Structures are given as structure tokens and as C-alpha cells.
Amino acid sequence: xxxxxxxxxxxxxxxxxxxxxxxxxxxxxxxxxxxxxxxxxxxxxxxxxxxxxxxxxxxxxxxxxxxxxxxxxxxxxxxxxxxxxxxxxxxxxxxxxxxxxxxxxxxxxxxxxxxxxxxxxxxxxxxxxxxxxxxxxxxxxxxxxxxxxxxxxxxxxxxxxxxxxxxxxxxxxxxxxxxxxxxxxxxxxxxxxxxxxxxxxxxxxxxxxxxxxxxxxxxxxxxxxxxxxxxxxxxxxxxxxxxxxxxxxxxxxxxxxxxxxxxxxxxxxxxxxxxxxxxxxxxxxxxxxxxxxxxxxxxxxxxxxxxxxxxxxxxxxxxxxxxxxxxxxxxxxxxxxxxxxxxxxxxxxxxxxxxxxxxxxxxxxxxxxxxxxxxxxxxxxxxxxxxxx
Amino acid sequence: xxxxxxxxxxxxxxxxxxxxxxxxxxxxxxxxxxxxxxxxxxxxxxxxxxxxxxxxxxxxxxxxxxxxxxxxxxxxxxxxxxxxxxxxxxxxxxxxxxxxxxxxxxxxxxxxxxxxxxxxxxxxxxxxxxxxxxxxxxxxxxxxxxxxxxxxxxxxxxxxxxxxxxxxxxxxxxxxxxxxxxxxxxxxxxxxxxxxxxxxxxxxxxxxxxxxxxxxxxxxxxxxxxxxxxxxxxxxxxxxxxxxxxxxxxxxxxxxxxxxxxxxxxxxxxxxxxxxxxxxxxxxxxxxxxxxxxxxxxxxxxxxxxxxxxxxxxxxxxxxxxxxxxxxxxxxxxxxxxxxxxxxxxxxxxxxxxxxxxxxxxxxxxxxxxxxxxxxxxxxxxxxxxxxxxxxxxxxxxxxxxxxxxxxxxxxxxxxxxxxxxxxxxxxxxxxxxxxxxxxxxxxxxxxxxxxxxxxxxxxxxxxxxxxxxxxxxxxxxxxxxxxxxxxxxxxxxxxxxxxxxxxxxxxxxxxxxxxxxxxxxxxxxxxxxxxxxxxxxxxxxxxxxxxxxxxxxxxxxxxxxxxxxxxx
Ligand SMILES: Cc1cc2nc3c(=O)[nH]c(=O)nc-3n(C[C@H](O)[C@H](O)[C@H](O)COP(=O)(O)OP(=O)(O)OC[C@H]3O[C@@H](n4cnc5c(N)ncnc54)[C@H](O)[C@@H]3O)c2cc1C
Ligand SMILES: Cc1cc2nc3c(=O)[nH]c(=O)nc-3n(C[C@H](O)[C@H](O)[C@H](O)COP(=O)(O)OP(=O)(O)OC[C@H]3O[C@@H](n4cnc5c(N)ncnc54)[C@H](O)[C@@H]3O)c2cc1C
Ligand code: FES
Numbered sequence: 001x002x003x004x005x006x007x008x009x010x011x012x013x014x015x016x017x018x019x020x021x022x023x024x025x026x027x028x029x030x031x032x033x034x035x036x037x038x039x040x041x042x043x044x045x046x047x048x049x050x051x052x053x054x055x056x057x058x059x060x061x062x063x064x065x066x067x068x069x070x071x072x073x074x075x076x077x078x079x080x081x082x083x084x085x086x087x088x089x090x091x092x093x094x095x096x097x098x099x100x101x102x103x104x105x106x107x108x109x110x111x112x113x114x115x116x117x118x119x120x121x122x123x124x125x126x127x128x129x130x131x132x133x134x135x136x137x138x139x140x141x142x143x144x145x146x147x148x149x150x151x152x153x154x155x156x157x158x159x160x161x162x163x164x165x166x167x168x169x170x171x172x173x174x175x176x177x178x179x180x181x182x183x184x185x186x187x188x189x190x191x192x193x194x195x196x197x198x199x200x201x202x203x204x205x206x207x208x209x210x211x212x213x214x215x216x217x218x219x220x221x222x223x224x225x226x227x228x229x230x231x232x233x234x235x236x237x238x239x240x241x242x243x244x245x246x247x248x249x250x251x252x253x254x255x256x257x258x259x260x261x262x263x264x265x266x267x268x269x270x271x272x273x274x275x276x277x278x279x280x281x282x283x284x285x286x287x288x289x290x291x292x293x294x295x296x297x298x299x300x301x302x303x304x305x306x307x308x309x310x311x312x313x314x315x316x317x318x319x320x321x322x323x324x325x326x327x328x329x330x331x332x333x334x335x336x337x338x339x340x341x342x343x344x345x346x347x348x349x350x351x352x353x354x355x356x357x358x359x360x361x362x363x364x365x366x367x368x369x370x371x372x373x374x375x376x377x378x379x380x381x382x383x384x385x386x387x388x389x
Numbered sequence: 390x391x392x393x394x395x396x397x398x399x400x401x402x403x404x405x406x407x408x409x410x411x412x413x414x415x416x417x418x419x420x421x422x423x424x425x426x427x428x429x430x431x432x433x434x435x436x437x438x439x440x441x442x443x444x445x446x447x448x449x450x451x452x453x454x455x456x457x458x459x460x461x462x463x464x465x466x467x468x469x470x471x472x473x474x475x476x477x478x479x480x481x482x483x484x485x486x487x488x489x490x491x492x493x494x495x496x497x498x499x500x501x502x503x504x505x506x507x508x509x510x511x512x513x514x515x516x517x518x519x520x521x522x523x524x525x526x527x528x529x530x531x532x533x534x535x536x537x538x539x540x541x542x543x544x545x546x547x548x549x550x551x552x553x554x555x556x557x558x559x560x561x562x563x564x565x566x567x568x569x570x571x572x573x574x575x576x577x578x579x580x581x582x583x584x585x586x587x588x589x590x591x592x593x594x595x596x597x598x599x600x601x602x603x604x605x606x607x608x609x610x611x612x613x614x615x616x617x618x619x620x621x622x623x624x625x626x627x628x629x630x631x632x633x634x635x636x637x638x639x640x641x642x643x644x645x646x647x648x649x650x651x652x653x654x655x656x657x658x659x660x661x662x663x664x665x666x667x668x669x670x671x672x673x674x675x676x677x678x679x680x681x682x683x684x685x686x687x688x689x690x691x692x693x694x695x696x697x698x699x700x701x702x703x704x705x706x707x708x709x710x711x712x713x714x715x716x717x718x719x720x721x722x723x724x725x726x727x728x729x730x731x732x733x734x735x736x737x738x739x740x741x742x743x744x745x746x747x748x749x750x751x752x753x754x755x756x757x758x759x760x761x762x763x764x765x766x767x768x769x770x771x772x773x774x775x776x777x778x779x780x781x782x783x784x785x786x787x788x789x790x791x792x793x794x795x796x797x798x799x800x801x802x803x804x805x806x807x808x809x810x811x812x813x814x815x816x817x818x819x820x821x822x823x824x825x826x827x828x829x830x831x832x833x834x835x836x837x838x839x840x841x842x843x844x845x846x847x848x849x850x851x852x853x854x855x856x857x858x859x860x861x862x863x864x865x866x867x868x869x870x871x872x873x874x875x876x877x878x879x880x881x882x883x884x885x886x887x888x889x890x891x892x893x894x895x896x897x898x899x900x901x902x903x904x905x906x907x908x909x910x911x912x913x914x915x916x917x918x919x920x921x922x923x924x925x926x927x928x929x930x931x932x933x934x935x936x937x938x939x940x941x942x943x944x945x946x947x948x949x950x951x952x953x954x955x956x957x958x
Contacts, residue, residue, distance in 0.1 A: 044896065046898070050902065150483075150484030151483065151484050152484045168902050168903070168905070171902070172902070172903055187896075188896075248949070249455060249476070249910050249946060250429075250474070250475055250476040251476035251477065251478075251479060252475070252476045252477065252478050252479070254479055273429075274475055274476040287582065287769075288582075289769065294582070295941055295942060296581075297490060297579060297581055297583075297585055297587055297596070297942070298489065298490035300579070300942065300943075300952075301488060301489065301490050301492075301493060301952055302487065302488070302489050302490065304949045304952065305485075305487040305488045305949065305952055305953060306487040307949065308484070308485065308487075308949050308950065308953075309484050309485065309486060309487040310484075312479075312483060312484040312485075313479030313480075314479075314949060315485070315948070315949050315950035315953075316453060316454060316455065316479065316480060316948055316949075316950055317455070317948065317949060318455055318910075318943075318946035318947055318948045318949075319943055319946065319947055319948075319949060320909070320910055320912065320943070320946045321908070321912070321941065321943075322941055322942055322943070323941060
């Protein structure tokens with residue numbers, strides 16, 4: 001985030017956005033371009049957007065299907081958003097005239113045996129019906145198509161619409177654009193609580209040693225949303241999942257796709273710089289003393305040795321860094337919109353693979369806030385379902 | 390000692406005669422090969438730190454990429470290739486079954502000591518004497534740490550071991566005879582708050598769950614960020630010293646030594662004795678200013694032997710006709726016609742016209758140390774910044790205990806203190822860790838413990854006086870140009886970083902994300918402390934325990950295949 005030192009805090013904003021991740025920042029830029037006076041507040045602790053792996057996911061992640069079978073219907077209903085979201089990344093890169101290192105590599109979800117292959121084949125059929133560009137590839141064809149895959153790989157499902165961005169480059173360009181569009185950024189500024197203004201309409205945000213007034217407030221604080229909403233008497237039940245990531249030293253280009261596994265948590269890909277990023281849902285934990293997301297030995301061992309099992313060429317590479325971050329989602333669907341119970345307060349949570357969905361979710365919500373004709377069926381995203389419970 | 394045994398190795402098709410027991414780096418440097426790797430932008434790099442930290446001596450050995458030439462010991466003929474730091478082509482490889490944490494062997498020693506330098510070894514001896522079951526791990530091929538580096542080749546006839554070697558050999562021998570379990574060649578690459586430590590050597594990966602842990606990981610040399618500091622042939626004083634003290638090899642025939650502190654003087658003497666021409670020994674401090682005499686007297690009272698050794702070094706350097714300069718700071722290096730040319734400024738006036746330009750084949754830079762406190766910080770042990778020494782210190786009680794129960798720390802990793810202080814502190818910690826485990830002290834042990842406390846106090850006084858003699862502030866990036874490299878691995882320039890700072894980006898993590906600084910193989914060891922000081926200076930503050938990068942495992946790079954069980958080649 002830029003800003004911070006030297007910026008005189010605004011006392012009053014038309015729209016205050018709490019949380020400067022991918023969703024909050026892109027939203028801020030759109031709202032400012034739409035003529036609103038926007039204040040973006042972020043505590044500087046960094047959420048999913050500063051730690052994520054930059055995979056642009058489209059096909060159903062079998063990890064989620066296994067972990068949360070009850071969410072599959074909701075995920076399937078929203079599946080059409082993913083290819084649109086990936087396309088939207090391309091549009092955004094063009095619009096900003098920036099380089100996100102966006103590559104449409106296509107993604108492979110591999111199977112190690114007949115059972116897994118059949119599971120994928122079923123998934124593939126369902127996804128094709130829902131309009132995704134997917135197909136099954138058998139071992140013999142894979143040898144030419146993805147020669148880096150090891151002998152353990154039996155076959156794979158290919159999705160042509162998947163790819164990757166470099167989040168470091170993307171975040172930097174997006175922050176720059178938002179500031180240029182007129183967004184005032186207050187970094188290193190935690191919002192302690194939000195309350196209704198006693199006298200007039202609007203809201204008051206408590207930050208350290210000051211209060212900020214805003215006509216409207218967007219909750220885009222990732223894992224921080226639950227508490228902020230609760231303080232207003234609203235329900236936004238985000239679940240925080242600490243996740244572990246590994247990265248190796250660089251190698252010549254080896255891995256041409258985004259690689260996942262049908263039955264085990266892993267995502268694997270190679271950045272243009274040659275580094276191989278290995279993640280995909282291995283657990284981290286919150287440190288006891290300060291709740292800071294912290295890496296785990298079991299995840300380093302399990303995640304990286306699984307990577308060399310699928311792609312043997314990564315075996316001699318050395319792991320140079322690991323890190324952890326918090327993935328904050330509700331029940332797998334995006335939550336975007338105004339709380340009926342409290343007009344002026346908006347929920348902003350992307351669904352699973354929230355970095356992929358980030359810019360497109362921001363666009364949907366910006367249209368809602370600016371009163372423009374919606375590009376999606378908004379009832380799917382309403383936060384009211386939680387309040388009703 | 391027996392006859393030198395030569396082993397032929399091959400470097401990019403060229404045959405080179407190496408000595409059994411020396412490192413690949415030593416053999417190559419001796420053959421005049423200083424360029425070992427090439428950066429993504431095409432710049433040449435070579436041996437820099439000589440101790441496994443900078444990751445710039447990477448070569449391909451027998452087909453295995455990313456090997457540190459300075460840590461790879463030669464015990465058979467090998468084929469070595471220069472490497473592109475952007476990465477090499479993968480070897481053909483068969484896929485091995487993945488493993489889980491449950492497949493990792495667990496070992497539960499009473500006391501685990503990380504680092505077999507003077508601090509770690511003396512603690513091991515003290516604790517073992519009382520009956521504690523002690524395991525000492527060290528990444529280096531031979532125990533002894535920096536101060537007690539042993540000669541690893543059989544060619545010592547011409548230059549036999551000196552007192553420093555012998556003292557170390559006695560300490561190692563004592564530890565072994567007492568039954569201390571020493572495992573060299575073993576890297577501890579992670580410490581976790583669960584109390585687990587993970588170590589890997591050429592045979593296996595082991596998870597240690599010790600009752601007590603002592604961290605004694607020493608220090609590494611601070612970067613001297615001036616134009617030209619990344620050129621092949623420019624290395625740390627410690628790197629050159631390791632070439633000589635371990636392998637009896639010279640960094641080059643003609644050498645410039647520049648820095649701050651007595652280690653540079655020692656190196657000048659050693660290289661001169663070894664037959665090199667030391668063109669100039671340039672010291673940043675004004676060692677002969679008023680007041681130095683009183684400090685010298687104070688040192689004489691506390692450790693006369695060290696003062697006499699230093700006087701002896703000076704005499705030898707003078708006798709060999711080495712020209713010395715005081716108050717001279719190396720300000721830039723150029724490569725001209727295959728030689729390195731060093732420019733100096735007057736430390737007081739900052740003018741370049743005070744000193745002549747010197748030329749040589751290798752330049753050794755020794756401008757102070759950074760504590761290797763990565764494991765301690767990753768574990769969450771409390772630290773504080775010492776503004777006088779301008780470094781981070783581990784917060785310890787008088788027994789060497791950190792803020793975390795069961796974790797002790799000593800020696801240079803807790804703040805620079807020198808080998809003698811590490812020895813006495815090690816003794817104290819060894820005894821106290823033993824008593825905390827329920828082992829009793831005899832009257833004799835009690836006397837030894839209080840004697841060690843007194844000796845430690847004396848060594849600290851000695852160090853204080855030494856630092857007053859050599860007083861010189863940190864240089865950071867003050868002498869750099871805008872296009873001078875600050876992050877060697879990712880080739881980030883000082884100008885790039887300054888632009889971010891001047892745009893009010895004052896978070897070290899955000900600068901890292903924006904510039905890629907500290908994202909390379911050395912994990913920010915050289916750029917990190919400098920950037921931390923640059924930001925603090927800009928803000929008008931002093932650094933603190935949290936203003937640097939938060940270290941995370943692995944504290945040094947670890948190959949995925951080395952995590953797998955089973956014998957390796
Ligand atoms: C390790 C990991 C890897 C991932 N990999 C991928 C991937 O490859 N592809 C993909 O699509 N998705 C991935 N994700 C998920 C994705 O990163 C997130 O879903 C996405 O970044 C969420 O964006 P956001 O803007 O909604 O929230 P965040 O990025 O979490 O932003 C919220 C911001 O709000 C701030 N904040 C919180 N509380 C407060 C407060 N009270 N006051 C002020 N500020 C506050 C936080 O510090 C943070 O900066 C990954 C997640 C993790 C953890
Ligand atoms: C290159 C160099 C040369 C030096 N030469 C001299 C000299 O000649 N004279 C002098 O007075 N002082 C010298 N010093 C200063 C020296 O550090 C101290 O005087 C003394 O050696 C400190 O003792 P120690 O036990 O604290 O650490 P060290 O002697 O540095 O020992 C630390 C040991 O820990 C090991 N280690 C570190 N991290 C890990 C890990 N993660 N896993 C496994 N092992 C690990 C290292 O390999 C090393 O052997 C030198 C320092 C350096 C860096
Ligand atoms: S010279 Fe080998 S790692 Fe630095």
C-alpha cells in the first residue's frame with residue numbers, strides 16, 4: 001500500500017472501504033473512477049492478496065469438493081463466474097496498461113490411477129455441461145503434452161481457461177492505478193470498530209486516535225470481516241483458514257501448466273522467473289502469541305515431496321522460502337452487496353479462489369454501489385442469507 | 390601428516406589438480422578460476438562469503454545443480470560446471486513416492502547444540518562432563534566453527550597447524566573423547582515453536598525433539614556495498630581466510646585487504662606468510678588516534694596473549710613490506726584489463742584524492758559481522774537493538790537462557806563478542822543447561838562455573854577496548870551509486886530501493902514485494918540489514934527487533950530430494 005506517512009487523514013468520506021486486498025483495492029479504483037470520494041483503510045497486516053500463489057483457477061477444485069461436499073451445489077451455480085473472472089484479469093491488465101505476468105497456460109488436474117481418472121472424467125463431463133473448456137487426457141497423449149509429468153501420473157483433466165498472474169506485479173500496478181484514480185489510501189490503519197452515527201445518517205469508523213465519518217462503508221477486510229460485521233449486529237460468517245506455501249530456487253522453464261491433483265491438496269506452477277511455487281491447501285497455523293499465520297514442518301515435507309512425485313524435475317531444486325497466509329471465505333460463494341438490515345453497509349467477500357475472482361467481484365460490487373445495471377444475477381450474492389439465519 | 394594426495398577434477402572440460410579434503414572452491418580459486426556462476430542479467434559471480442551463505446559459488450557437480458563450491462569437499466574425482474543462477478536444465482529423474490512427517494526419523498537428545506564453533510563445543514564439553522547426553526550439529530564439513538577452522542588437507546607439511554588450529558583440535562578431541570555426539574555436514578534448516586528442529590545431511594533428514602537446545606550459529610560478514618563489490622575476485626576477508634586456514638590456498642597472488650577490525654590484520658599476515666603479495670592493508674578506523682593507548686593497556690591487562698599475537702602480526706606485516714593505510718575506506722572497485730582496481734576515500738574528509746589507487750587480482754573486504762540469528766528469531770526468542778554496536782542482540786539472562794524456556798544461545802549469533810567470550814559463555818551455558826536437566830554440580834564444577842563467569846567478564850572488557858580501538862560506524866549503502874547492486878541475488882540496485890523509500894514506502898516487507906529484494910537464495914542476508922538501517926535512518930529512528938525481515942524456515946535452502954529417506958549418492 002502507498003500513502004501512510006505524510007497523508008493527512010480524511011475526516012469524512014463518501015465511501016470508506018475497510019481492507020486493501022485485491023477486492024477492496026480494485027473496488028476503490030472503480031468507485032473513484034465512477035466519481036465517488038473514496039477512502040481505503042488497511043491495517044497493513046496483509047491478507048490473502050499479499051501471500052497468494054497467483055493461480056487463476058477455473059475448474060472445480062477437487063479439494064473443496066471433498067472437504068465441503070455440501071457446498072458443491074453453490075460452487076457449481078457460480079462456476080460460470082470463473083472463466084469470466086479470468087477474462088476480466090486480462091481486461092484489467094490491458095486497461096491499466098500494466099504487466100501482471102499474466103499467462104494463460106491452461107491447467108492440468110492429474111490422476112494417479114483409474115479411480116481418480118474416472119472421478120475426474122465425471123467432473124469433466126459436468127463442467128463441460130456448465131460451459132467450461134475442459135477435456136480428459138490419457139497417459140499416452142500426456143507424454144507429449146506435458147512431458148515434465150512423472151511416471152506416477154495416469155492421466156489428467158485439462159482446462160484451457162486456467163492460468164496464472166504474478167500477484168506481486170499485479171498488486172503493485174493496481175495500487176498505483178487506484179491512487180491515480182483519486183483514492184485516498186490510509187495504510188497501517190486498523191479499523192477497530194464501525195458504528196452508526198449518533199446524530200446524522202452515515203457511519204463512524206474508529207481508527208487509532210481518530211474517528212472517521214463515512215456515508216457508506218464496504219467490508220472488504222477478508223478475515224477481519226466477521227468481527228467488524230458483528231460489531232454492527234450483522235452476520236458475515238467468514239472462516240479463516242491458515243495456509244502454507246513453498247517456493248524453490250529458479251530452474252529453466254520446465255512446468256508449462258498450472259498443475260493440481262485429483263485426490264490430494266497441491267497446486268504447482270513455475271513463474272517466468274523460473275521459481276516453482278508449491279502450495280494448494282496444506283495447513284499453516286496461527287501462532288499462539290500473536291495469531292500470526294505460521295508455517296508448518298509437516299506441510300513443508302508433505303507438500304514438496306508430493307510435488308516431486310508428480311514432477312520429478314523439481315526434486316533437485318532447493319526450497320528457498322516458505323510462508324503462510326489466511327484464506328478467508330464464507331460458504332464457497334461470493335458475498336457481494338448491501339445488507340438490507342443496515343443500508344449503507346456492504347459485504348465484499350470473494351468465493352473460493354478469491355484472488356482469481358477478486359477483480360470481477362469488485363466490478364460486480366462497484367456496479368451495485370454506483371447504481372449501474374448489474375452484469376450478474378445479484379440475488380446469488382446477497383449477504384442477507386446470513387443475517388436471516 | 391601424510392603426503393598430499395592430489396585428485397584430478399574437471400571444470401568445464403579443463404583438468405584441474407585438487408587436493409583431497411579441500412573444497413571445490415579452493416581448488417578452482419587456486420587454478421585462477423574466480424568466475425563460477427552467471428546471474429540472470431549475465432553478470433559474472435564467484436566465491437564471495439566462502440562460508441555457504443551468499444549462494445554465489447553455485448556450480449553443477451557430477452550433474453547435480455545448485456551445489457555450493459565453497460562447502461563441497463573433494464574426496465573423489467568430480468566433474469564441475471559453471472552454472473547459470475537463473476537455473477539449469479533438470480536431470481532425468483525417476484519419481485519417488487511422497488512422504489509425510491511421520492516418515493521422518495525422530496531423535497530426542499537431552500541437549501541439542503546447533504553450531505560446533507568455540508561456543509557450541511565448549512558448552513558441549515561442560516554439559517557432557519556432568520553426564521548430559523549431547524548432540525552437536527554443524528553444517529560445515531569439519532567441526533571448529535570459524536575461529537577453530539581446521540586444516541582439511543594433508544599438505545600441511547609446508548605450513549603446519551598454528552596455535553589457533555591446535556587449540557581447536559584439542560577442544561574437538563576433548564568433546565569426542567567425552568562422548569559428545571558431533572555430526573558435521575549437517576544443516577539445521579528449521580526450528581519450530583513446537584520444539585522441533587529439522588536437520589538434513591547427505592544421508593537423511595532427522596527431526597530433533599531435544600529437552601534443551603543451545604543455538605551457537607556464529608556470525609557472517611556484513612556486505613560492503615560499493616560499486617564493484619559483486620565482481621568475481623572480490624570476496625570477504627573470512628572467505629580468503631578459510632581458503633588459507635583450511636586448504637592452504639591463496640585467493641590470488643596479488644591481494645588487497647580492506648576493512649575494519651583485527652581479522653584483516655591477521656589475514657594480511659597469513660597470506661604474506663603463505664607467499665601472497667598483499668598490495669595494501671587498509672583499515673577504516675584511525676587505530677592510532679589519542680586514547681588508543683589507554684585501550685591497548687586495558688586489553689593488555691585482560692588478554693595479554695591476544696595483544697602479543699596482534700603485535701606479532703603487525704611486526705610480520707611490516708617486515709614483509711606490506712603497505713598499510715589507516716583511516717582509509719574502500720569506496721569502489723573497477724575491473725580493468727583483467728585486474729581489480731580499488732579506490733579509497735579518507736574516512737574523515739570523504740575525499741578520494743588522499744590515497745592512491747591499488748590494483749590486485751583479489752580484494753578481501755572485512756567490514757564487520759552480522760549475527761546469524763535466523764533460527765533464534767524464527768523461534769520467537771526476544772531480541773533488542775544495541776545502538777552502540779549497531780546490531781541486533783539476543784536478550785539473554787546471565788546463564789545464556791533466551792526468553793523461551795529450554796532454549797539457550799551463545800557466541801556471535803547473539804551479538805558479536807569474539808571467540809574467547811564464546812568459549813567462556815559456552816562453559817557457563819553447558820553447566821546451567823545441565824543443572825536445569827537435574828544434573829548436580831560438584832564443588833569443583835561450581836568453582837569452574839564461577840571462574841568462567843569471571844573470565845567472561847574479562848573477555849567482554851577486552852572486546853570493549855578492542856572496539857574502541859577499532860571504532861568505526863556502519864557504512865550501509867553510503868558509498869553506493871544509484872546503480873550499485875544492494876541485493877546480489879535478485880540484482881536490485883540501491884537507486885531502485887531509494888526511489889521506493891523516497892515515495893514513502895517505508896515498510897521493509899512492502900519494499901521486498903515491490904522490488905524482489907531479499908527474494909533470492911541468500912534469503913536477504915546481505916541486503917536485509919542494510920535496508921533495515923536505510924529505512925531507520927530515513928525515518929530518524931533506530932532499528933528494532935521487528936524492523937528487519939522475519940526469518941522463516943528453511944533458514945538455508947534445502948533440496949526437496951534431500952528430504953526423502955534412503956541412501957543418496
Ligand atoms: C497461501 C494462500 C494462497 C492462495 N492462493 C490462491 C491462488 O493461487 N489463487 C486464488 O485465486 N486465490 C488464492 N488464495 C485466496 C486469495 O488469496 C484470497 O481469497 C483473496 O486474496 C482475498 O482477497 P480480499 O481482498 O477479499 O481479502 P484480503 O486479501 O485478505 O484483504 C483483506 C485486507 O484487509 C485487512 N484488514 C483486515 N481487518 C482489518 C481491519 N479491521 N482494519 C483494516 N484492515 C483490515 C487485511 O490486513 C488485508 O490487507 C490463496 C490464499 C492463501 C492464504
Ligand atoms: C568467515 C569468518 C572468519 C572468522 N575468523 C576469525 C578469526 O580468524 N579470528 C577471530 O578471532 N575471529 C574470527 N571470526 C569471528 C568468529 O565468528 C568468532 O570469533 C568465533 O568463531 C565465534 O564463535 P561461535 O561459536 O559463536 O561461532 P562460529 O565459530 O562462527 O561457529 C558457528 C558454527 O555454527 C554453524 N552453523 C551456523 N548455522 C547453522 C545451521 N543452521 N545448521 C548447522 N550449523 C550451523 C556454522 O557452520 C559454524 O561452524 C570469523 C568469523 C567469520 C564469519
Ligand atoms: S561463496 Fe559459497 S556460498 Fe558464498
